[in-house]
Amino acid sequence: MDIRTGLPVVGMVGGGQLARMTHQAAIALGQSLRVLAESPDDGAALVVADVRIGTHTDLAALREFAKGCDAVTFDHEHVPNAHIAALAAEGVKIYPGADAILYAQDKQRMRERLSALGAPVPRWRPVASAEDITAFAAELAAADPNAAAGGWPVVAKAVRGGYDGRGVWMLDGPEAAAELAATGTALIVEERVPLRRELAALVARSPFGQVAAYPVVETVQRDGICVQVLAPAPELSEARAVEAQQLAIDLANALGVVGLLAVELFETEAGIVVNELAMRPHNSGHWTIEGARTSQFEQHLRAVLDYPMGETALAAPAVVMANVLGGEPGGMSIDERLHHLFAADPGARVHLYGKQVRPGRKIGHVTVLGDDMTTVRARAARAARWLQEGTE
Amino acid sequence: MDIRTGLPVVGMVGGGQLARMTHQAAIALGQSLRVLAESPDDGAALVVADVRIGTHTDLAALREFAKGCDAVTFDHEHVPNAHIAALAAEGVKIYPGADAILYAQDKQRMRERLSALGAPVPRWRPVASAEDITAFAAELAAADPNAAAGGWPVVAKAVRGGYDGRGVWMLDGPEAAAELAATGTALIVEERVPLRRELAALVARSPFGQVAAYPVVETVQRDGICVQVLAPAPELSEARAVEAQQLAIDLANALGVVGLLAVELFETEAGIVVNELAMRPHNSGHWTIEGARTSQFEQHLRAVLDYPMGETALAAPAVVMANVLGGEPGGMSIDERLHHLFAADPGARVHLYGKQVRPGRKIGHVTVLGDDMTTVRARAARAARWLQEGTE
Known part of the structure; x- marks a missing residue:
């Protein structure tokens, strides 16, 4: 409780863009987010009043950080599970709890x-070995008469630590399998799902057990990185949408998630399958800032503070979020690009994360709202290109 | 220019809720608002990373504050006009300029x-005297056969420093006039306009000269304080709306305003007349945070930085903002009230200003969006009551 305002204090471990945008939501609720950042130059540390500098792997730093917080939550999933459990045992309200976030930290346990x-x-x-991978591929080949020779390719994933396409490998044969296995990385392997597209179902769950579900979105990927999110997912049947939402709700309940749960899905001809879980504000939910009645950032705060959940309805018939990746050095500055974008599309909503521009790094996103998905999608892509490359 | 981000730094003089909400907009644009606050407990100082403590009447403090800012602007209109002129003469980009803000500081010069x-x-x-006031009333009586005896009542306004109903007096006769005149306050007097309702026209103007106009709103007053803002103003003819917008655009151009200009209007049977001018984010524009494509706070930043203006279109057919005033001490805490409100209306958008609750003080506002003005208005009023009194 902040005695100056009579309102709760939420601490967020990690000082990236998720904490930065959560602070915007906290301000509206009368709060001031407390952030544990690695560096005073982290995106959130640049804008937050209550910044503590420290590392998320340091239990003493986490313990100190948690003092006076009504709830502690995360900007990422890299806090050691044992630290989360230790803090909870000491009475800290830390969400999602160790028993839940485990399934966003460890892909094997999740599967x-x-x-x-x-x-x-x-x-x-x-x-555990290249032989295991090859045996798995052979089983796939045996099970599916249409499979390529030997069942390849298969997808290998690091059990821990991967994100944004990192920690995922498409293995095309025994040689690649041997090379990867030699690194000693703990791995699982999966069939390559014949996906039509990727979807995401975002829900928030409070300690009380209330769950709120956002409309299901399509996430458009390029090189393993999400480049666009389309809300609602175009041409998704009502039945499939309800199925995806219900799956996310069931998982949030079964895993005891408190806060946001993003369920990344593959849509195939046959149905949906779960790709990944994330338990924090998620890139697939950035569109909610303007595109839904309650943003995912406010929803996450409401959830971890056990407030009743906010309305999740769309604010427009078509909403598209496009990530802005850093372009090559040289050319126009980000500020010049912003001038051009604002002139070109006065309705584009810009979010910049306070990061130094580096090629391929997510430095911000753009959201466009409108009536027609095709038009809105083209505008969002154009806006992201303006910020990214300064050319059209 | 913030060398960490390559984006500009805006300094805002004053640490109240307008700076607090401007910071939220600055974060999205990749910026971090610099704030000159009187106290570290000011609403904006609680949430802003770059806070300087100082007083707006102290030229040396203003000069120090402006160093490194790409533009300096205001949370209120109380900075001495000569200080603004002095800073501009020294090369500070300070908006609105002294020659413009004068008309928001001095009611006589404005009239x-x-x-x-x-x-x-x-x-x-x-x-200059009670006799002057009585003579003015007599002139009103002479000009209007329907006027009450002696032309009373008349409206007296302090030339400087009034806001939210303070600095405005309804004088019902020579005795009240004498009492007020005896205080030595510099005054103007005005006829009491037979108003049907109050409207506000909000525009933003950049140094380049681009002007963007928001839809005209109705401001509902109680005891001299704005309690609700209805966007768009219900049953306002297209011709009258265009007239009000054009008036605001013309005034912004004629006065050389840079940043926001709110023109508070009386609507009478005969037409519209100007009541007051404000040159900063304004209570009549808080609805734009969710209710317009570009919030007034972002628009103000874009204007003072000479970015192209953002789209001003409504985000829903009916938008209502209701101010939340502090209630009597005792009863439910603000946090308990928030729980109840969230349960009662999951779609209400809440903005709390980080202020200690005091009876009658604006501590926040609530915005509701929807299709039908009557429904939306009732929801907004109910939401504000929940936060204000904790009862329905």
């Missing part, structure tokens, strides 16, 4: 749990 | 200038 729950997942296997 | 420009204003007069 095991989802399989046990009967949730739709790709065929998968934990593997 | 003189508007009269000279041919803008519609009430009949008015600068007065």
Whole structure:
């Protein structure tokens, strides 16, 4: 409780753009987000009044950070699970809890749990060697008469630490499998799902157990990085949308998630399967800042503070979020690009994360709202290109 | 220019809720607002990373504050005009400039200038004594056969420093006039306009000269304080709306305003007349945070930085902002009230200003969007009551 305002204090571990945007939501609720940042130059540290500098792997720093917080939550999933459990045991309200966030930290545990729950997942296997990978591929080939020779390619994933396409490898044969296995990385392998597209279902759950579900979105990927999010997912049947939302709700309940849960899905001809879980504000939900009645950032705060959840309805028939990646050095400055974008599209909503521009790095996003998805999508792509390259 | 981000630094003099909400807009634009606050407990100082403590009447403090700012602007209109002129002479980009903000600081100069420009204003007069006031009332009586005895009541306004109903007096006769005149306050008097309702026209103007106009709103007043803003103003004819917008655009150009200009208007049977001018984000524009494509706070930043202006279109057919005033001490805490409101109306958008609750003080506002003005208005009123009194 902040005695100056009579309102709660939420601490967020990690000082990236998610904390930065959560602070905007906190301000509206009368709060001031407390942030544990690695550096005073982190995106959130540049804009937040209550910044503590420290590392998320340092239990003493986390303990100190948590003092006086009504709830502690995360900008990322890299806080050691044992630290989260230790803080909870000491009475800190830390969400999502260790028993839940485990499934966003460890892909093997996630696959095991989802399989046990009967949730739709790709065929998968934990593997300890190149031989295990090759054997898995052979099983795929045996099970599917249409499979390529030997069942290749298969998808290998690091059990821990991957994101934004990192920690995921498409293995095209035994040689690639041997090379990866030689790194000693703990791995699982999965069938390559014949996906039509990727979807995401975002829900928020409070300690009380209320769950609010956002409209299901399509996430458009390029080189393993999400480049656009389309809300609502175009031409998604009502039945499939409800199925995806219900799956996310069921998982939030079964895993005991408190806060946001983003369920990344593959849509195939046959149905949906779960790709990944994230338990924090998620790139697939940035569109909610303007595109939904309650942003995912406010929703996450409401959830971890056990406030009733906010309305999730769309604010316009078509909403598109496009990520802005850093371009090559040289050329126009980001400020010049912003001038041009504002002139070109006065309705584009810009979010910049306070990061130094580096090629391929997510430095911001743009959201466009409108009536027609095709038009809105083209505008969002154009706006992101303006900020990214300064050319059209 | 912030070398960490390559984006500009705006300094705002004053640490109240307008600076607090401007910071939210600055974050989206990749910026971090610099704030000159009187106290570290000011609403904006609680949430802003770059806070300087100082007083707006201290030229040395203003000069120090302006160093490194790409533009300096205001949360209120109380910075001495000579200080603004001095800083501008030293090369500070300070907006609105001294020659413009004068008309938001000095009601007599404002009335003189508007009269000279041919803008519609009430009949008015600068007065130096009770006799002057009585003579003005007598003139009103002589001009209007329907006027009450002696032309009373008349409206007296302090030339400087009034806001939110303070600095405005309804004088019902010579005795009240004498009492007020005895205080030595510099005054103008005006006819009491037979108003049907109050409107506000909000525009933003950049140094380049681009002007963007928001939809005209109705401002609902109680005891001299704005309690609700209805966007768009219900049942306002297209012709009257265009007239009000054009008037605001013409005034912004004629006065050389840079940043926001709010023109508070009386609507009468005969037309519109200008009540007051404000040159900063304004209570009548808080609805734009969710209700317009570009919030007034972002628009103000874009204007003072000479970015192209953002789209001003409504985000929903009906938008209502209701101010939340502090209630009597005792009863439910603000946090408990928030729980109840969120349960009662998951779609209400809440903005709390980080202020200690005091009876009658504006501590926040609530915005509701929807399709039907009557429904939306009732929801907004109910939401504000929940936060204000904790009862329905």
